[in-house]
Amino acid sequence: xxxxxxPPSMDCAEGRAANLPCNHSTISxxxxxxxxxxxxxxxxxxxxxxxxxxxxxxxxSLIITEDRKSSTLILPHxxxxxxxxYYCIVxxxxxxxxYALNFGKGTSLLVTP
Amino acid sequence: EAQVTxxxxxxxxxxxxxxxxTCSQNMNHEYMSWYRQDPGLGLRQIYYSMNVEVTDKGDVxxxxxxxxxxxxxxxxxxxxxxxxxxxxxxxxxxxxxxxELFFGEGSRLTVL
Numbered sequence: 001x002x003x004x005x006x007p008p009s010m011d012c013a014e015g016r017a018a019n020l021p022c023n024h025s026t027i028s029x030x031x032x033x034x035x036x037x038x039x040x041x042x043x044x045x046x047x048x049x050x051x052x053x054x055x056x057x058x059x060x061s062l063i064i065t066e067d068r069k070s071s072t073l074i075l076p077h078x079x080x081x082x083x084x085x086y087y088c089i090v091x092x093x094x095x096x097x098x099y100a101l102n103f104g105k106g107t108s109l110l111v112t113p
Numbered sequence: 114e115a116q117v118t119x120x121x122x123x124x125x126x127x128x129x130x131x132x133x134x135t136c137s138q139n140m141n142h143e144y145m146s147w148y149r150q151d152p153g154l155g156l157r158q159i160y161y162s163m164n165v166e167v168t169d170k171g172d173v174x175x176x177x178x179x180x181x182x183x184x185x186x187x188x189x190x191x192x193x194x195x196x197x198x199x200x201x202x203x204x205x206x207x208x209x210x211x212x213e214l215f216f217g218e219g220s221r222l223t224v225l
Binding site: 036042045100103105 | 205
């Protein structure tokens with residue numbers, strides 16, 4: 001699986017958009033980009049995923065660059081409850097892969113009042 | 114409500130005393146897996162199951178067993194727990210491999 005690089009931490013003011021970057025320069029054509037978040041020590045929560053087109057759901061938007069080497073997760077109006085560790089994961093299902101998600105260290109997002 | 118339920122949520126035990134952490138999902142998911150989370154090491158997959166009676170090792174299977182006799186249940190068995198298995202454990206399930214993975218709330222295990 002392609003390796004991802006995320007900043008270790010970010011701050012965002014409540015009500016503003018939080019833009020979380022992720023670099024995955026070695027991504028291959030059949031690999032998806034997933035975003036999960038983990039609030040304190042709760043179970044990780046799925047946010048969104050995409051292959052090459054931008055995606056949007058009720059939680060967030062995912063912007064993937066045309067060359068697919070990087071992506072940005074956008075939380076349009078961050079709230080204090082969005083304070084969490086955000087994981088960018090690149091993954092393809094394969095026969096020998098175990099379908100495991102490599103969570104890495106993620107970005108710790110702090111939303112401040 | 115769609116959910117993945119783990120029990121116990123917290124457990125302190127002693128070395129060598131067999132224990133089972135149960136995991137149950139009510140979403141009719143075929144795929145289930147177990148992860149452990151340790152400081153500095155992130156989440157690592159222990160075992161996974163593609164369907165009933167189909168299980169396979171993840172990245173860190175040593176010291177663990179699993180079974181999948183029913184679709185909804187995927188227990189994690191520690192036959193002889195050791196202190197290095199002290200960790201936060203998560204069970205997860207999904208309908209299909211590339212879909213959304215639902216996680217349980219976690220089971221914090223301490224082995225003395």
